[in-house]
Amino acid sequence: MAAQSTIEQREPTAPARTPAPAARRRGSAGGGLLRFVQSTWRPAAVLAAIFVAWWAVTAADLVKPYLVPAPGTTLDVVLAQTGYFAHHTWITTYETILGFAIAIVVGVLSAVVMVYSPTVEKSLYPLLLFAQVIPKIAIAPLFIVWLGFGLTPKVVVAVLMAFFPIVISTVTGLKSIDPEMLQLSATMGAGPGQTFRKIRFPAALPHLFSGLKVAATMAVTGAVVGEFVGANEGLGYVILQANGNLDTPTLFAGLLIMSLLGVVLFVVVELLEYFVLPWHASRRTDAATTSL
Amino acid sequence: MTVGNTTTQRPADATATGAAVEIDQVAVRFRTKKKDVTALRDVSLRIEPGEFVSIVGASGCGKSTLLKLVSGLLRPSSGQVRLHGEDVRGPRRDIGYVFQRAALLEWRTARKNILLQAEMRRLPKAQVRQRVDELIAMTGLTGFEDAYPNELSGGMQQRVALCRALLHRPPVLLMDEPFGALDALTREQMNVELRRIWRETGTTVLLVTHSIAEAVYLANRVIVMTPRPGTVAEVIDVDLPVERDYGQTMSEPEFARATGRIRDLLGATTTAE
Structure with missing residues (x-):
């Protein structure tokens, strides 16, 4: 429908699709809130339905409260000990963000080196793959032995988890540059640094961001795995403790906060992408209308 | 320059x-x-x-x-x-190149895409601005300077590529x-x-x-x-x-x-x- 009307409006001789692109961009920015609501109400509804189902199951006494606590009970546990939960959430958040940040720096840098040096790529790839396939839960105890009970082993596990998707996506992004673009750059007398900054890196950003979104959720998992193996604080510790005491409300609270942490980090990355890549194909109004 | x-x-x-x-x-x-x-x-x-x-x-x-x-x-x-009597031994800067595909950077407007040439060559901004206006007028891109490549037709995109190739008067x-x-x-x-x-x-x-x-x-x-x-x-x-x-x-x-x-x-x- 929309496509049809634009064709009718177009003058037969006018070569361009949109006579006022500036106005269109402004318009799409103003409709941002509306589109946010349009795109979020469905998942929000599904989430609400799950909570209602959870509440209904517990309210109808279908399962024993010590197996599945009611949503209200879980919330009460959190409200009764806000300080306790805030502290442990903060610890896990800190480990996650630190691990994620280090993974971004190390991941992007190694991707760049690998793209520019085939020798490094060939030598590093097996190692990279090895680091990815080895179960983190299995090597986490080793990190505790090596690095102690503190923050470091958790951050290391988080880095290990988050690093791989970042490297792979950045390598793919940097390699998928149109070779003509690089030739063009050469005829402009651009050095490798200029070509990288102005052409290659920005072109790789859409790939990089999809890697970052995966990595953000992996970082949370990494931090919690680290805590499971040996810790005296953090959400992983909270869950282990609650499990040991058969304290399912605290266990559920810990799980929910942990999931929320992953979701928040994911949304932050997505928001960042929204502002960094306003030009990307996924953001075009045509694409938005077809997805509705 | x-x-x-x-x-x-x-x-x-x-x-x-x-x-x-x-x-x-x-x-x-x-x-x-x-x-x-x-x-x-x-x-x-x-x-x-x-x-x-x-x-x-x-x-x-x-x-x-x-x-x-x-x-x-x-x-x-x-x-x-040989280009102007000089042996060609590596990419030459004193040429303009236009490809079949416009090869524009998606994240830059038409004007910014043309300016890429100037940025890579580090040409003085004041002179370049006037030159870009000239080229935009010459190729009939007036009114589309701030459009992004995906908002331009194939012909318009190729005009932008042509402006970019001509910017440094090759x-x-x-x-x-x-x-x-x-x-x-x-x-x-x-x-x-x-x-x-x-x-x-x-x-x-x-x-x-x-x-x-x-x-x-x-x-x-x-x-x-x-x-x-x-x-x-x-x-x-x-x-x-x-x-x-x-x-x-x-x-x-x-x-x-x-x-x-x-x-x-x-x-x-x-x-x-």
């Missing part, structure tokens, strides 16, 4: 030979996994400053390879390529099937505009094309190439007036003669298929 010069005002070009482009006994061989491929063999050409030369030939005959040689993006396996402009992806009508419009732009700038142009009409309408000389391994089959002088009205040119006997001759050559060399 002298922004005001054109080919006619470049005495430096007149070193040794005076030709804008010289290709001397050039051959290009590629080695693939299965076999060695000869893309070009025994190509010799001489293009004078300010000339408009079209190159036509069957697909895969090495037309684009020829442009890559002139720009220094590719080195010949044997023979020599003495030689290399065009690799620049209008190949456009519809027939837009293509004719672009032909007329390119002819006008060429006359306004005085740049030497090498145009690779699949369209015989386009080749003849635009050029002073048309180089017809043989299929792979490509070499020059014949060079056809186009004896048409400098002032070329599109419709009128099409009905000139000289236009019919030139296109007919090219068609014969290309037909004769492809009947083997």
Whole structure:
């Protein structure tokens, strides 16, 4: 429908699709809130339905409260000990963000080196793959032995988890540059640094961001795995403790906060992408209308 | 940086030979996994400053390879390529290059895409701004400066690419099937505009094309190439007036003669298929 009307409006001789692109961009920015609501109400509804189902199951006494606590009970546990939960959430958040940040720096840098040096790529790839396939839960105890009970082993596990998707996506992004673009750059007398900054890196950003979104959720998992193996604080510790005491409300609270942490980090990355890549194909109004 | 010069005002070009482009006994061989491929063999050409030369030939005959040689993006396996009397040994900056696809950066507006050329060359901003305005007016992009590539039609995108290629007033402009992806009508419009732009700038142009009409309408000389391994089959002088009205040119006997001759050559060399 929309496509049809634009064709009718177009003058037969006018070569361009949109006579006022500036106005269109402004318009799409103003409709941002509306589109946010349009795109979020469905998942929000599904989430609400799950909570209602959870509440209904517990309210109808279908399962024993010590197996599945009611949503209200879980919330009460959190409200009764806000300080306790805030502290442990903060610890896990800190480990996650630190691990994620280090993974971004190390991941992007190694991707760049690998793209520019085939020798490094060939030598590093097996190692990279090895680091990815080895179960983190299995090597986490080793990190505790090596690095102690503190923050470091958790951050290391988080880095290990988050690093791989970042490297792979950045390598793919940097390699998928149109070779003509690089030739063009050469005829402009651009050095490798200029070509990288102005052409290659920005072109790789859409790939990089999809890697970052995966990595953000992996970082949370990494931090919690680290805590499971040996810790005296953090959400992983909270869950282990609650499990040991058969304290399912605290266990559920810990799980929910942990999931929320992953979701928040994911949304932050997505928001960042929204502002960094306003030009990307996924953001075009045509694409938005077809997805509705 | 002298922004005001054109080919006619470049005495430096007149070193040794005076030709804008010289290709001397050039051959290009590629080695693939299965076999060695000869893309070009025994190509010799001489293009004078300010000339408009079209190159036509069957697909895969090495037309684009020829442009890559002139720009220094590719080195010949044997023979020599000279630009303004200088041996080409690596990518040259004193050329403008237009590809079949506009090759625009999606995240930059039309104006910013044109300015990429200036940024890479570190040209002074004040001078460049005026030059960009000039080019935008010359190519009919006025009103679309702030549009992003995805908001522009194919023809408009190619205009942006042309502006980008002309920004630094290159003495030689290399065009690799620049209008190949456009519809027939837009293509004719672009032909007329390119002819006008060429006359306004005085740049030497090498145009690779699949369209015989386009080749003849635009050029002073048309180089017809043989299929792979490509070499020059014949060079056809186009004896048409400098002032070329599109419709009128099409009905000139000289236009019919030139296109007919090219068609014969290309037909004769492809009947083997």
